[in-house]
Amino acid sequence: MQITFIGGGNMATAIIGGLVAGGEHHIRVVELHEEKRAQLQQQFGVEALATLPAQFAADGVVVLAVKPQALREVCLALAPVLGNALVVSIAAGIRCEALARWLGSERIVRVMPNTPAMVGKGVSGLYAAANVGDAERAAATSIMQAVGTTTWLAAESGIDDITSVSGSGPAYVFYFIESMIEGAVQAGFAEDEARRLVLATFDGAVELARQSPLPVATLRQNVMSKGGTTERAIFRFEAEGVKQAIIAGAMDCRARSVEMGIELSKD
Numbered sequence: 001m002q003i004t005f006i007g008g009g010n011m012a013t014a015i016i017g018g019l020v021a022g023g024e025h026h027i028r029v030v031e032l033h034e035e036k037r038a039q040l041q042q043q044f045g046v047e048a049l050a051t052l053p054a055q056f057a058a059d060g061v062v063v064l065a066v067k068p069q070a071l072r073e074v075c076l077a078l079a080p081v082l083g084n085a086l087v088v089s090i091a092a093g094i095r096c097e098a099l100a101r102w103l104g105s106e107r108i109v110r111v112m113p114n115t116p117a118m119v120g121k122g123v124s125g126l127y128a129a130a131n132v133g134d135a136e137r138a139a140a141t142s143i144m145q146a147v148g149t150t151t152w153l154a155a156e157s158g159i160d161d162i163t164s165v166s167g168s169g170p171a172y173v174f175y176f177i178e179s180m181i182e183g184a185v186q187a188g189f190a191e192d193e194a195r196r197l198v199l200a201t202f203d204g205a206v207e208l209a210r211q212s213p214l215p216v217a218t219l220r221q222n223v224m225s226k227g228g229t230t231e232r233a234i235f236r237f238e239a240e241g242v243k244q245a246i247i248a249g250a251m252d253c254r255a256r257s258v259e260m261g262i263e264l265s266k267d
């Protein structure tokens with residue numbers, strides 16, 4: 001499969017990294033910045049172009065991986081050369097209706113990936129415009145499965161939902177990790193050791209949650225001895241509204257996805 005990425009930034013790099021590790025595809029990247037082109041070429045051995053190619057293979061897939069604010073311009077430039085290629089947009093917010101209008105094509109799949117794709121542990125939500133066929137859906141699934149797990153969403157609004165969970169979720173987790181590292185440093189550990197301990201704690205806790213038949217809340221309660229140390233920490237989190245803040249943050253994230261769709265699809 002010929003896969004052309006438009007935009008070679010953070011998310012494209014994560015997906016390309018996963019695809020290259022899995023082998024087999026012909027990958028091209030169109031990227032404005034020379035430094036990033038050189039980096040992509042050197043790191044992954046992919047073809048890196050400064051401008052859009054003149055044509056795409058009939059079974060080609062174009063992955064739109066620029067910021068949502070740049071998408072309209074990119075689509076308008078792409079329209080005359082797109083031919084029959086399938087378009088996979090990973091941009092947050094922008095609806096199929098706007099993409100179809102700009103591209104003059106309805107062969108569109110929206111995907112909400114996440115950066116752990118870089119290490120083969122991505123989570124991607126997929127949604128296809130109404131008249132996208134099974135072969136195109138299978139092509140999009142196979143690209144995203146090369147870098148992690150996939151789930152098809154029945155409604156386009158599911159993309160807003162999953163953005164607030166797995167799309168943006170790695171940042172929530174990194175925020176928690178950062179906070180625990182800062183706590184460990186305050187407790188007296190050197191930065192390196194703090195990082196190692198916190199990451200191992202996350203690894204262990206996630207693996208336990210994965211393997212255990214118990215609800216996550218029970219696993220938490222099992223750490224909290226009555227009158228003990230953990231209880232003191234969790235009581236503080238509850239008093240400070242940490243859980244409510246995380247839930248509210250995720251809801252704000254979802255609302256921003258809806259808002260971006262409206263804001264950036266007008267023209």
Ligand SMILES: NC(=O)C1=CN([C@@H]2O[C@H](COP(=O)(O)OP(=O)(O)OC[C@H]3O[C@@H](n4cnc5c(N)ncnc54)[C@H](O)[C@@H]3O)[C@@H](O)[C@H]2O)C=CC1
Nearest residue numbers: 007008009010011030031032065066067068090091092113
């Ligand atoms: N970073 C993340 O965790 C996730 C990002 N996304 C979506 O992925 C898209 C890209 O996000 P990031 O990779 O974080 O942004 P980024 O800013 O790292 O990458 C965008 C790249 O596109 C390039 N670019 C801009 N205009 C271009 C043009 N006309 N032609 C070719 N290249 C052009 C830029 O030079 C930049 O390297 C966004 O639409 C975002 O909503 C989706 C899921 C997760």
Ligand SMILES: O=C(O)[C@@H]1CCC=N1
Nearest residue numbers: 091092163167168169
């Ligand atoms: O923050 C953003 O807008 C993008 C979409 C999901 C993750 N990063």
